[in-house]
Amino acid sequence: MKQRCKAIIVSFILVSMLVLPFYTAAAKAPHAAELLEEDHLLENFYNSQGIEIKGLNGQSPSERYNGKAIQDNGLKGNILWFDLSANLSRLNSRESVQTILDKTKKANIDTIVVDVKNYTGFVAYQSEIAPHISSSTIPPYQNYYDENYDLLSVVIEEAKARNLKVHAAVNVFSEGSNTYKDGPAFRNPDWQTRYYYAVQVVTAPDGSQYDLFGQNKVRAANTIVKYTSDYNVTPRVNRWGAEAVVIDNKVVQIIDGVTTGEVAAVPEDGYVLSGHGEGRTWILQHLHIGDAVDLSRSRTDIIPAAQYPTFATFVNPIYEEVRQYELNIVKEIVSKYDVDGVVLDRARYSNVYADFSDLSRSEFEKYIGAQVENWPEDIFQVKFTETGDELVAGPWFKKWIEWRAHNIYNFFNDARDLVKSVKDDVYFSTYVGSWYPYYYNEGVNWGSKRYIPDEPWASEDYHKYGYAGLLDFIMTGLYYPEITEEEAVAKSNPEWMSVEGAAHLSTEVVDQDTFVYGSLYLLQYQGQPERFKQAVEMTVNETNGIMIFDLVYLEMYDWWHILENTLNKSNPPHENPGLSKLIE
Numbered sequence: 001m002k003q004r005c006k007a008i009i010v011s012f013i014l015v016s017m018l019v020l021p022f023y024t025a026a027a028k029a030p031h032a033a034e035l036l037e038e039d040h041l042l043e044n045f046y047n048s049q050g051i052e053i054k055g056l057n058g059q060s061p062s063e064r065y066n067g068k069a070i071q072d073n074g075l076k077g078n079i080l081w082f083d084l085s086a087n088l089s090r091l092n093s094r095e096s097v098q099t100i101l102d103k104t105k106k107a108n109i110d111t112i113v114v115d116v117k118n119y120t121g122f123v124a125y126q127s128e129i130a131p132h133i134s135s136s137t138i139p140p141y142q143n144y145y146d147e148n149y150d151l152l153s154v155v156i157e158e159a160k161a162r163n164l165k166v167h168a169a170v171n172v173f174s175e176g177s178n179t180y181k182d183g184p185a186f187r188n189p190d191w192q193t194r195y196y197y198a199v200q201v202v203t204a205p206d207g208s209q210y211d212l213f214g215q216n217k218v219r220a221a222n223t224i225v226k227y228t229s230d231y232n233v234t235p236r237v238n239r240w241g242a243e244a245v246v247i248d249n250k251v252v253q254i255i256d257g258v259t260t261g262e263v264a265a266v267p268e269d270g271y272v273l274s275g276h277g278e279g280r281t282w283i284l285q286h287l288h289i290g291d292a293v294d295l296s297r298s299r300t301d302i303i304p305a306a307q308y309p310t311f312a313t314f315v316n317p318i319y320e321e322v323r324q325y326e327l328n329i330v331k332e333i334v335s336k337y338d339v340d341g342v343v344l345d346r347a348r349y350s351n352v353y354a355d356f357s358d359l360s361r362s363e364f365e366k367y368i369g370a371q372v373e374n375w376p377e378d379i380f381q382v383k384f385t386e387t388g389d390e391l392v393a394g395p396w397f398k399k400w401i402e403w404r405a406h407n408i409y410n411f412f413n414d415a416r417d418l419v420k421s422v423k424d425d426v427y428f429s430t431y432v433g434s435w436y437p438y439y440y441n442e443g444v445n446w447g448s449k450r451y452i453p454d455e456p457w458a459s460e461d462y463h464k465y466g467y468a469g470l471l472d473f474i475m476t477g478l479y480y481p482e483i484t485e486e487e488a489v490a491k492s493n494p495e496w497m498s499v500e501g502a503a504h505l506s507t508e509v510v511d512q513d514t515f516v517y518g519s520l521y522l523l524q525y526q527g528q529p530e531r532f533k534q535a536v537e538m539t540v541n542e543t544n545g546i547m548i549f550d551l552v553y554l555e556m557y558d559w560w561h562i563l564e565n566t567l568n569k570s571n572p573p574h575e576n577p578g579l580s581k582l583i584e
Helices: 002-016 043-048 094-106 151-160 278-286 320-336 358-368 397-422 436-442 485-490 499-510 529-542 551-557 560-566 577-583
Strands: 077-082 111-117 165-171 174-177 194-203 209-215 224-227 242-247 250-256 270-275 294-304 312-314 341-345 380-385 388-393 427-433 473-477 515-521 545-549
Touching: 077 515, 077 551, 094 151, 094 560, 111 151, 111 341, 151 165, 165 320, 165 427, 194 380, 209 278, 209 294, 209 388, 224 278, 242 278, 250 278, 270 278, 320 341, 320 397, 341 397, 358 397, 397 427, 436 499, 473 499, 485 499, 499 515, 499 529, 515 529, 529 545, 529 560, 545 551
Parallel strands: 077 111, 077 545, 111 165, 165 341, 209 224, 341 427, 427 473, 473 515, 515 545
Antiparallel strands: 174 312, 194 209, 194 294, 224 270, 242 250, 242 270, 380 388
């Protein structure tokens, strides 16, 4: 597994460095949110590649998959995602929506997924439960949506006039912006997930300290990351930070990229401390050329989401008030609006370090029928080595991974029952990453109950909490620049780290429990329209259809004509009664 992780890091950090910010039509320079290093969509995926779990026994993980999609008789679903925050200026009036939907219809799209509750917890419809986006204090959201503007209603009305289907996307367990400290999670701090936070500490000669977010990983907002020469990728970071070059534990150079536009070269015999935001400020204030740098100290704590270095503020999926709040939002949308479907997004844990609250400990102990004597070390420990963070599995690690999947399964089961009880003809689906071998980090088993993973982290009962059979369809992100399995192998990666291989992985794991629509992230093909066309063709051929993420890139790259010339007019197989019987 260690060899596989090394290969993956090299390939996929390349993707992360391609990330461009979402720009609004009015933007001439990047605002604060656009200066972040991380790619919000793939952040957890990139950072999970550096996590090696020690102390586990089990079969070797699979390198290739051979799944087949449900026979769809040539019927394909053509879906386009409308991200809320990325398209503020494109969707803030009826006229702008009409323009976009005319293009959508012409491009042979049949279904729209409109993001009506995004990761900040704010909504773009008239809700009696959740706060409207117009009430947010988040700077990039200002002056776009009037308090009476109902995006969902407008999209439904205009889509129906064009015979387009509308599915409402709900970001479930993310309820705030950590960058701007706004959202329901900040108004209800008890909701926030509690993270197991183990970090090295950077100590300056003046005694000032700053947490080290990690080594050779994607730099997040307000963090400091250590980069060594093992991180052999260019560009390593963008210019929006400050960096201290360290050799023999002495600072030999300091570069402020914000003012110079430069980034440091990583020395073979040293490392670079790279800081963004508050991390940048700390480096510039407390480190000077000739200073000794001390990385010998570390600390471990359980901290609320508001203090954790990530852009989204997650809440605890088993906190009952949270569960009811999220279910009530789903019920409100299905009851009040003529939607064709509901899509759950971020219906998961944030990462492998969540949730370590007292509530989670208590409920986990009930689940296993025993006490966890050493918390959280009996789940796993974090150790720091020269090559990065290392997780050492404790005696309860596999049951913990199983228990988290059990919690998410129960939520999906309740949400499906709720949707169908209100309107039985409303479709129920979700959107996940296709990297199943690493998705346990998010506490999710999106596969079939029949699929038993040959993975060292999987318990004997993990497969029981696969939720694919609860869905009318599933969208899996085939988010790789390599299109064919051969291209992935040529990059020393497993075959499944390609569009083709990820489609095979997705269909094998789902095991024909539901329809699989492969999803493409257009940013990965920036400047390569022919590659994008090939990726579209591969996705449609190997799965039951395609989901395009996102509208913003179709507009930025003006690639509507590619879809128009590549996608066939069709009907989604999940809407075909005969085919739907195959998954009942």
